[in-house]
Amino acid sequence: MDIIFSGFFQRALLGGVMIGITAPLIGIFLVLRRLSMIGDTLSHAAIAGVALGFVIGDFPIIFGLLFSLLASFAIEKLRKSYKSYAELSLAIIMSGSIALASIFFTLGRDLSMDANSFLFGFIYTLTATDLWAMFAVTVAVLIIVGRHLHGLFLITFDEEAASVSGLPVSYYNVMISVLTALVISISIKIVGGLLVSALLTIPAACSLLLARSFKQSIITVVIVGELAVIAGLLIAGVWNLAAGGTIVLVLIAMLLLILLGRNIVSRVA
């Protein structure tokens, strides 16, 4: 129990509260636009970036961000070449990123870095600088999404109507990619590169089962995300489990509960 009152755990909790807002908030737009796999692809690119950051020096977050940004532009380019086979671009970038990551990992062997920590999260090393970075990204996401909520809604619901309304659609697409890359690179320290996409997609999956309106679905994803991150971190802290994995399992448990509850309700009604 004492662990909960320790400095590093409180830092993790504070960071968790911030990514519990941002990741699901961006994730709902990705899921509704059928881009759920983009989170997975960008987080693999971020892993490669983090690995390179460690090989060069001590700049994991910066390189993680840089790689996921590069990957998001590469995906857009490839998507245009393959048109209706757009998923192919995700598969290519994802395997390319894993290939790069594996090479960087072996290069960095002498630096005694722990591969597990990139893949599954390393909350015990969260620094004040990390928290400030998370705070900056959270504020940026809230301001941008808050300001452009109507535009984002229309572009998600009906991209053609959005362009006819005079919305700069390609500018919005770049904005969503950049925000996704930002959110992934701040989340990677808490949930880990392999699990980050769960925080983007599972809250959205829950909200699709519950929400009747777009407003409700935005509120639902944030509540689900926060509950899962806080509960997951507490459980992980008390029983000394891997934080990222626990958060994701809590998310999946919530999804199953919602599915079960819905089944019961529809049977009774």
Next chain:
Amino acid sequence: MSIGTADCHRDVITVDSVSFSYQQKNVLSNVSFNVKERDFIGLIGTNGAGKTTMLRMIVGLLKPTSGEIRIFGEPISQFKEWNRIGYVPQKNALNPLFPATVKEVVLSGLVGKRKWFGAHSREDYNKCDDALMAMGVEDLADKRIGQLSGGQQQRVFLARALINNPSLLILDEPTVGIDHETQESFFHMIKHMHQHHNMTFLMVSHDMEMIKGYLGEQPASTAGKLNFYIRHSHETQDCVEQNLAHSLKHLRAQMASAKEGK
């Protein structure tokens, strides 16, 4: 080639020797036409004739390979007043699980203005209510869009297109996948709007029956494999009279009385 008949009306859409090719294939070559205020233009063509391409160029989704398109007299690249255009998409674009209410969809027609976290003004809500009333779907306002029937969804999309009181309404095969009876009432609504409102219509369709019934048996002009059927709504109104548009609020009442009068 000018399609409009009345000279007192301004040009709404001008397509000037436009060509479009895609992967070295000519989809459209040297198409010119002119839509005047209060025209109703039916754009007909077989699959692959390029009607959707034409429409997408007019609304700025595609750039012509050569030639120029002007909307309300302005080149499309400089055109800014997009709220003057209402757009009704093809019905099959909708994902039935999408979490959005009818009201949210209709309000999304007002997207040009910036607001914080979904805050709409009282005026916005009034406009939304008027548009829903005019289309007779006010009872569905809080339903999820995916729960509605095809005909109801089409009315909702029409309400969204009308919320800004547009001067130009563009419809892209609006009745695909809708039963015959619903189609008829939909066209009745559109025809009424054309006759009594200061609105210009451009509709892509392959429903020849409706097009011929309202726009005449023969195309007024052709360009490649595209056929243009035109009807100009001029006879019922005086051109000098500026106050042609009446608010959406009265649209349904008028349509009801027009029906009774028959």
